Structure formats: C-alpha cells, structure tokens
Amino acid sequence: MAINDSGHVADGEQVPFSQAGSHGIDAGGFAQQPTMPVQAAANQGSLAGQDLATIPQKDVARSEEADSILTSTPIVDVRNLAKTYVIGRTRIHALQGISLRVYQGEFVAVMGPSGSGKSTFMNLVGCLDRPTQGEYWLAGKLVSRLSNDELANIRNRQVGFVFQGFNLLSRSNALSNVMLPMVYAGISREERERRGRSVLRLVGLGDRMNHKPSELSGGQQQRVAIARALVNGPSLLLADEPTGNLDSRTSLEIMAVLQALNEQGLTILMVTHEADIAKFAKRQVAFRDGLIMHDEQVLSPALAKEEWTKLVNKAAAEHKVKITEEAR
Numbered sequence: 001m002a003i004n005d006s007g008h009v010a011d012g013e014q015v016p017f018s019q020a021g022s023h024g025i026d027a028g029g030f031a032q033q034p035t036m037p038v039q040a041a042a043n044q045g046s047l048a049g050q051d052l053a054t055i056p057q058k059d060v061a062r063s064e065e066a067d068s069i070l071t072s073t074p075i076v077d078v079r080n081l082a083k084t085y086v087i088g089r090t091r092i093h094a095l096q097g098i099s100l101r102v103y104q105g106e107f108v109a110v111m112g113p114s115g116s117g118k119s120t121f122m123n124l125v126g127c128l129d130r131p132t133q134g135e136y137w138l139a140g141k142l143v144s145r146l147s148n149d150e151l152a153n154i155r156n157r158q159v160g161f162v163f164q165g166f167n168l169l170s171r172s173n174a175l176s177n178v179m180l181p182m183v184y185a186g187i188s189r190e191e192r193e194r195r196g197r198s199v200l201r202l203v204g205l206g207d208r209m210n211h212k213p214s215e216l217s218g219g220q221q222q223r224v225a226i227a228r229a230l231v232n233g234p235s236l237l238l239a240d241e242p243t244g245n246l247d248s249r250t251s252l253e254i255m256a257v258l259q260a261l262n263e264q265g266l267t268i269l270m271v272t273h274e275a276d277i278a279k280f281a282k283r284q285v286a287f288r289d290g291l292i293m294h295d296e297q298v299l300s301p302a303l304a305k306e307e308w309t310k311l312v313n314k315a316a317a318e319h320k321v322k323i324t325e326e327a328r
C-alpha cells in the first residue's frame with residue numbers, strides 16, 4: 001500500500017473509497033460527508049454525485065408532512081416478540097418476548113453470546129420468518145401476520161441483507177450479483193445495469209464491476225454484498241456479523257462504508273460479537289437467552305474511517321523503517 005507525502009493513500013491503490021471519486025460515498029472525503037438522508041437525496045437529485053440520486057429510494061417526492069410521519073414512525077417496532085422452534089419433542093425458546101423500536105437513521109449493534117437469539121431476531125426483522133407470538137410493525141405496517149408472498153414482497157422492497165459469508169454467486173461478476181435482486185422486482189435489463197453500476201460506485205467498486213468474487217478481496221466481496229443489499233432502495237439494512245470473516249483492517253473498511261451509508265440516512269441493524277466493532281454503532285442492544293439485557297445509546301461512536309487511516313499510516317511507517325533498515 002503506497003502512502004504519498006501528505007499521508008494519504010496513493011491513487012491507483014486498492015483502497016476502500018478513493019476509487020469512488022465524485023460518484024461514491026467518499027466524494028470529497030469523509031470529512032465532508034453529506035448529511036442529507038439517502039431518501040431525501042434520491043428525491044432531490046442532489047448529494048454527492050448523480051449516482052446516489054439514481055438509487056431508487058422512493059418513487060415520488062414526499063411532502064414535509066410525509067417526512068415528519070416517516071421520522072416519527074419507527075422503521076422497526078417489535079412488541080413482545082417470541083419465537084419457539086420445535087424439533088421433534090423439543091421446544092427451543094429462541095426469543096422470549098422482545099420489544100424494541102428502531103427509528104430512521106439509527107445504527108444499532110445487536111450483541112450477545114452465541115445462541116442468545118440474535119440471528120433469530122434478525123430473520124424476523126428481515127421478514128425471512130414469522131414470530132410465534134407478538135407483533136412486528138415494519139415502517140408502520142403490521143407484517144407479522146402476512147402471508148409468505150406478501151412477506152417476500154415487503155422484504156424485497158424494504159430490507160437489504162448482508163451476511164458474514166458474503167453469499168455471492170461465484171460464477172457471476174460483481175455487477176451481475178448486484179443486479180440479481182432487481183430481476184425479481186421486474187425492472188428492465190438496461191435500468192438494472194444502470195442502478196447496479198451506480199451502487200457499485202457508491203461502495204467504491206467502480207473499477208471492479210466485471211470481477212468475479214474469486215477475483216476480489218474479502219473486503220471487496222463484502223462491499224459487493226452491501227451494494228446488492230442497497231440496490232432496491234431498502235429502508236433498512238440488516239447485517240449479521242458482516243465483519244466476521246474479515247481481518248481487522250478490512251473490518252474497518254466495511255464499518256466505514258456502513259457508517260457513511262448511515263450518515264446518509266440509512267437505518268442499520270448489525271449483529272456483532274465484538275465490542276471493537278459495536279463501538280462504531282450509535283446504539284448497542286445486548287441479548288441473552290432470548291431477551292434484551294441492555295439497550296444503550298453510544299454518545300460518540302468511534303469513526304471507522306479515522307481508525308482505518310491510522311492503521312494504514314502506522315503500517316506504512318513500519319514498512320518504511322523496515323526498508324531503511326534493510327538498506328543499511
């Protein structure tokens with residue numbers, strides 16, 4: 001990794017955001033992050049470059065009144081949610097009555113030991129499964145009693161998923177992977193391609209569109225997965241251990257991408273085992289035995305982009321010392 005005199009990563013290197021240029025979330029650097037929500041930006045056709053504006057967050061411009069309803073209605077409102085799995089004669093009480101509200105623009109880290117119900121909770125929130133008991137309101141709509149087809153429809157439109165193992169199609173390139181969710185939404189090929197390119201640029205992969213997953217680093221694969229999750233313009237991004245398979249530097253890259261998207265108004269729920277990752281969220285919720293044990297706001301979340309820069313600069317300084325020593 002080359003660092004130039006001013007301490008920045010040199011152009012042309014494989015870096016998280018610099019390739020995004022004026023089209024990506026890094027447009028102008030993180031210091032100048034746009035503060036306008038993603039949805040509002042999509043409506044107004046402004047923000048950091050045209051690409052973000054083309055992401056189909058909403059079809060029609062909203063009135064101020066509609067905006068205030070949107071911000072006062074929780075995106076996620078679960079009430080006394082329970083999930084019991086039945087295997088033969090055994091009943092597993094994975095969730096035992098969870099109540100939680102998440103509003104637009106929040107970034108929530110879901111924590112807790114293995115088996116505490118985190119993934120079960122995420123599956124319910126992502127409309128992949130139905131609760132045994134309790135209610136789930138998604139963006140003001142009661143979804144806990146919808147049919148499978150209705151659930152799938154809501155899921156496609158409202159929720160984006162990112163998983164620990166990326167879950168990309170290995171034979172398809174980055175662009176085809178990202179375009180896939182739009183096939184089910186019945187969007188023309190031309191439009192799919194345009195939006196696919198747009199979200200890939202948004203996550204800083206404008207120059208990797210034709211690469212297959214095996215031709216990408218772990219961090220880049222996860223960014224493709226994030227782009228795929230964003231392509232239908234969801235209100236909610238769910239990430240189940242998104243950095244679980246990544247080294248610490250790449251984890252910071254991914255957290256910086258998520259923080260930038262959250263700054264632009266995207267609501268994020270992220271499962272993580274690691275306090276070092278949860279510290280980037282604005283709120284931390286801890287599960288134990290299918291119940292919520294703690295729920296706290298983080299007053300000033302750490303900045304992943306800053307930590308990433310420090311780490312890269314430190315590695316470069318160490319590398320320089322090594323080269324100098326070898327030259328002696």
Ligand SMILES: Nc1ncnc2c1ncn2[C@@H]1O[C@H](COP(=O)(O)OP(=O)(O)OP(=O)(O)O)[C@@H](O)[C@H]1O
Pocket residue numbers: 085086087092093094112113114115116117118119120121
């Ligand atoms: N499909 C299923 N059928 C039966 N039991 C299940 C199923 N999914 C999860 N469980 C059980 O429900 C409980 C909660 O599981 P869950 O996967 O939600 O935990 P988790 O907090 O995500 O754990 P981890 O940190 O290991 O991913 C566990 O006891 C698990 O064995």
Ligand SMILES: [Mg+2]
Pocket residue numbers: 118119120
């Ligand atoms: Mg899990």
